[in-house]
Amino acid sequence: MSAELETKVNFLELERKIMDSKKMLISISFLLPDTVPKTIVSESKPSSFPSALRAKRSAIQTLTAADKRTEALTEKDCPQCGRKEMYYTTVQLRSADEGSTVFFTCVCGYKETTNN
Numbered sequence: 354m355s356a357e358l359e360t361k362v363n364f365l366e367l368e369r370k371i372m373d374s375k376k377m378l379i380s381i382s383f384l385l386p387d388t389v390p391k392t393i394v395s396e397s398k399p400s401s402f403p404s405a406l407r408a409k410r411s412a413i414q415t416l417t418a419a420d421k422r423t424e425a426l427t428e429k430d431c432p433q434c435g436r437k438e439m440y441y442t443t444v445q446l447r448s449a450d451e452g453s454t455v456f457f458t459c460v461c462g463y464k465e466t467t468n469n
Contacts, residue, residue: 422440423442424440424441424442424458425440425441425442426438426439426440426441427439427440427441427457429441429457431459431461431463432463432465433459433461433462433463434459434461434463436459436460436461439457439458439459439465440457440458440459440460441455441456441457441458442455442456443455443456443469444456447468452468452469453468453469454466454467454468454469455467455468455469
């Protein structure tokens with residue numbers, strides 16, 4: 354086999370491997386002795402590449418409303434339904450030398466506020 358024919362065979366084999374693999378976007382230019390420059394472009398989907406960011410994104414847990422609940426539970430009777438426990442949270446709405454505001458919430462939907 355002549356060197357020129359061997360070069361063409363190698364080129365065609367490489368071209369086939371690039372087109373079959375589809376593992377990356379690649380652009381390769383070749384200049385064979387009796388041809389014009391040739392560019393081969395191969396494209397693939399992002400899912401073809403393992404990514405640390407994609408793995409982290411899939412490892413993120415989805416929180417429910419119950420998971421997001423940040424109120425504390427206290428023994429206080431609900432005047433609406435009679436339940437013995439209510440959730441509460443405190444917020445400093447007034448100036449620093451005054452007490453905080455306590456927001457009470459019952460699972461029945463009743464809400465109450467108290468200034469300390």
